[in-house]
Amino acid sequence: MEMEKVEILRSRIKEVKTQQVEKGDMILSSLHLAQELFENSIPLEAAEAIAEELDVKIERIYELATFYSMYSTKPRGKHLIRLCESLPCHVVEGPQIEKKLKDILKIDFGQTTRDGLFTLEQTSCLGICGVGPVMMIDGDTYGNLTVESIEGIIEKYRGDRK
């Protein structure tokens, strides 16, 4: 299974290589692809595959993967919840949302739920302060969050478990 994913990753990187972009961009795109395939993190085999396919030192992959907060080299949940920590969200009840999220998920920032479904993280401003407080789950953003609305949103993703 894991090996299959690595092969898929390799073939996708080969596609990336056909694009007219700089090598640095190819690495970043490949890291994103790896996270898509490997549940939001970059395991050792994936980093090795990227290093080989793009002919870069593997340490450089690790350097980039740890530099950008969007990547993780540690295993993360299937869904990634990123709650905005910036001031505009903070003053419109961000802290209450934070507390509610932690209660529902029974985890703190940087942790993953036992069932491996969610990882909770903080993020800097997402640029949609008008609808704060906001959070992102995977690629989707949710604005005007209220303590009441949170549960429903999370439940929607729990449905995926089946």
Add this chain to the structure above:
Amino acid sequence: MINEKTLSIEIDGKNYNIPEGKNLLEFLLENGFDIPHLCYHPALKSIGACRMCVVEVEGSKNLVTSCTAEIREGMKIKTNSPLVKESREVNLSLLLKDHPDDCMTCDQNGNCALQDLAYEYFPSGKPLFGYMKEKRYEIDDSSEFIVRDLNKCIKCQLCVRVCDEVEGMSIYSMVQRGHESYPSTFMNLPLAQTNCVSCGECASICPTGAIVEKPSIGKARWNKVEKVKTTCLYCGVGCQIDVYFDPKKNDIVRIQGSSENREVNDAIATCVKGKFGYSFVNHPDRLKSPLLKKNGEFVPVTWDEALDYTAKKLIEIKEKYGPDSIGFLSSARCTNEENYLLQKIARAIIGTNNIDHCARLCHASTVAGLSMTFGAGAMTNPIGDIEFAEVIIATGTNTTENHPVYGSRVKRAVRNGSHLIVIDPRKIELVDYAELWLRNLPGTDLAILNGLLNVIIHENLIDEEFISKRTEGFEEVKKAVEKYTPSYVSKISGVDEKKLVKAAEMYAKAKTASILYAMGITQHVSGTKNVIAIANLAMATGKIGRPGSGVNPLRGQSNVQGAGDVGCLPNLFPGNQPVSKESVIEKFKMAWNVEYLSDKNGLTSVEMFDAIMNGKIKALFVMGENPVMSHPDESHVRKALEKLEFMVDMDIFPNDTTKYAHVILAASSGFEKDGTFTNTERRVQRVRKVLNPVGNSKPDWMILKDLMNRLGYNAHYESPKEIMEEISKVSPIYAGISYDRIEHKGIQWPCRSIDDEGTAILHQNSFSTENGLGKFIPVEYTEPPEIPDEEYPFYLSTGRILYQYHTGTMTRRVKEINDLRPKVEIEINPEDAKDLGIKDGDIVRVSSRRGSIEGPAKITERSQKGLVFIPFHYAESPANMLTLAAIDPIAKIPTFKVSAVKIEKVKVEDRV
């Protein structure tokens, strides 16, 4: 690049002229300014990370880091203004806040740049923000050689940069961001699980105790050690090293690359052997007293008894059987001075030219082949010159393992844009860096080299001007290579035609191109012809005698170049002067004050063993060699040694050869004496005494001097310095070499007078032949004398690995190295292993027509299908039981790289 132009700048109110392009920090340090710095090293690009070297520049908004400052005309600089001081104080405090205050147990106490600065800036108080409260990182001590405690890391990035810029490995990178960043291995793996090659440069360069040498921990405080600079004892690169030692214990504590010699080892570089391979010095096995065999047992005797007996026996045998009944084997690991004395004993006292050394087993074909074509058998260009080569051909050299520091330079050249072509049957590390890899069948090099020239001629890529002005004999070679068309060569070598054509085009079309080669070219029956073919190729394309263009044989031992230079060859006096030439003989008779010198070429080392067998040689004098292990066909060598009437062996350890001696003279190691080595690029460098001779051992030169006097020759050398004075008098290429001149940096021969700065590149305007012209010599490919057949279906190739050195007498006595590579690994291709039902680590028996050995198999793509590789370091699995003693007819070098073997898995019940 530094050029002639200078800029005028003002520093602390005084005017200075600084060469344009000069690093400001370097300039300040050279001119006596006390500028603190933590992340600067002369070997590396500056990055301004630590911000301790800041200076105030008039008109600049912020303080400027002097290590990265751009210097402009008229610049006004203050190095110690209140602003500068305050900034440094705050900076240093920020660093110390993230550093523990446990100096009392830190291994770097007393040699820590951070500690020094803390003491200087806060002599009677605390840094502004205190010290680290809680440690954040676990210590990584997984490596045999290196311990990393990143709690002590100050993020100077020196380890990251040295591993990347100098070693070309990039084991570390800075991970995480900002305050959280630290130098880490990939995925934070323990160092032992990475590709780290243990060069130890990160430990050498770390300014604090974050990365330290594991074998040194607890050995001695820095204030108890002294430092001596010397030349590394291992390969021919000749790295300059600082040896730190404890005079009380007479023991080495640690070794670091000297920062003085950028031209040789990048002002820092070492390999695992040079950096960590020193603890053999005080190994309990060391010979501590001369030994005499009495009733079959070695018993310790006094020096007087041992030397009197040796002298008596040598004289006896000379009188009974004549001077040519004695053979001498000198050592490429002894100094120039010692080798000079031994050949002087052979020639001036005994009266024979039967003197040779292990170059016979490695580069005899180079000396022969390049002398015949270029007139001088040595590396044409300096080590650093490789970075000017547009195209590099590396053939038959596993550079990153056998000349690691030079290998790193090749990798760096590739990174900076050089195109690398590897011609090698094995998938060596350099293949990963190559644009083109010609994987040939063993022993087919000559066909390939001729084939390349064929393409070059066919496509009219020859350098006609160079050929007509500088060389002779091209037409014959042109004719000879006609039949070596790509298709013909492809059939012989197994290399794709297109690759052959491409390689030839790349080499010929490049503005500058350099060929590197080593044992893969020379250790063949056609060794000399292979070398000639390389010379032909270089001359036909004019790729010689210029920066970046040359023919570069890499020499394997610390002084293998020097041993030949000073006359330890059966046909040459010191300074490459032929023994058969009358004027030379007359000159040496005068210089040595003797009446007779033989004008007959002596026997080579391989021939000596045949001569023992047929009774011509009765006595053998061996200095620092181990022919039982290093020569081909081990059982033949053993039989010969048993037959000797008298054998004297001078060594630092008992080994497989000393067993056969009648007298063993206990020599001191290279760390216990003065002298010089000549490295692969012809650079004569100092070897300095670090320790007192261990036990009752004596430096070889002293033993030889004492023996000379006992043999009736007056020898009064007070020190090796005086011997070098004599060498420079008798050998014109060493005429300008003296200890005073090479105190800091070595000089490359030819160096013909005391005003001569030496010669970096050979053959610039004319070749060293008598008429000054390079000589093309046609050479024909012939099949190796033994190739696989039904009974012995595999090719066997032998060689070295990174961690061990030659017959292992030194490295196998270094605990950490031997723990890492304790056993032979027989390298087999995965497909072959599958066919034979062999798994990784299975014990296999490899047999040839001469014998068989056993050892664990290592399944690896490095060996192509049909090829087995066995390193020759391991006495319990001696690869040379298998090798063929067939020799090159010209250079008499044995064919270590091709013989035929069979492999079988050893069943457990078969094992004794």
